[in-house]
Amino acid sequence: MRRIALGISLALLAGMAAAAPVPASAEKTLAAGRPWVVVSASGEAAVLHGAIDIDASPRQVWAVLVDCAQAKKVIANMTVCRVVEKGANWDVREQISQGNMFVPTIRSLVRADYTPYSRIVFKKAGGDLKAMNGEWRLEARGTGTRVVYENRVEADIKLPAEVVRAGMKADCGKVLVNLRKAVTGK
Numbered sequence: 001m002r003r004i005a006l007g008i009s010l011a012l013l014a015g016m017a018a019a020a021p022v023p024a025s026a027e028k029t030l031a032a033g034r035p036w037v038v039v040s041a042s043g044e045a046a047v048l049h050g051a052i053d054i055d056a057s058p059r060q061v062w063a064v065l066v067d068c069a070q071a072k073k074v075i076a077n078m079t080v081c082r083v084v085e086k087g088a089n090w091d092v093r094e095q096i097s098q099g100n101m102f103v104p105t106i107r108s109l110v111r112a113d114y115t116p117y118s119r120i121v122f123k124k125a126g127g128d129l130k131a132m133n134g135e136w137r138l139e140a141r142g143t144g145t146r147v148v149y150e151n152r153v154e155a156d157i158k159l160p161a162e163v164v165r166a167g168m169k170a171d172c173g174k175v176l177v178n179l180r181k182a183v184t185g186k
Contacts, residue, residue: 024118046154050176
């Protein structure tokens with residue numbers, strides 16, 4: 001079977017060395033309060049780029065992103081999130097996302113390196129995914145925060161790549177909206 005990318009919700013809270021900026025063409029979508037998401041193919045992997053504006057400080061958004069207890073509010077199919085190793089400004093988390101009839105249950109070990117209140121760089125440290133690396137960026141904007149998400153992810157999924165990428169795009173948008181709800185309560 002051909003390896004193709006896996007839906008974002010399976011490894012969201014788990015870096016790209018030089019993250020791409022949000023393009024000017026995304027500003028209208030973001031200004032309307034909607035998440036902006038694009039998914040592209042990169043060899044066998046999919047690359048996700050997403051962003052959302054949240055009416056809260058980077059510190060408030062950070063508190064939700066780094067809290068495993070909040071993960072189920074942000075990622076609907078996450079059943080387990082626990083820190084298995086911790087150091088100064090980094091940790092390794094085990095995350096399990098419930099599958100369905102098309103996508104298997106996925107166990108991921110994710111190494112996250114933290115620059116408090118501004119950046120989380122993550123990469124695969126073990127588990128079922130073939131590859132995963134990306135980042136969360138928090139950019140202060142007036143009284144709010146622009147959250148930028150990027151991830152390159154690859155897994156064995158027995159579905160056409162176009163179908164998987166479409167699911168990833170929808171999942172990423174839902175996760176960004178859920179993050180905003182978890183932070184602001186609305």
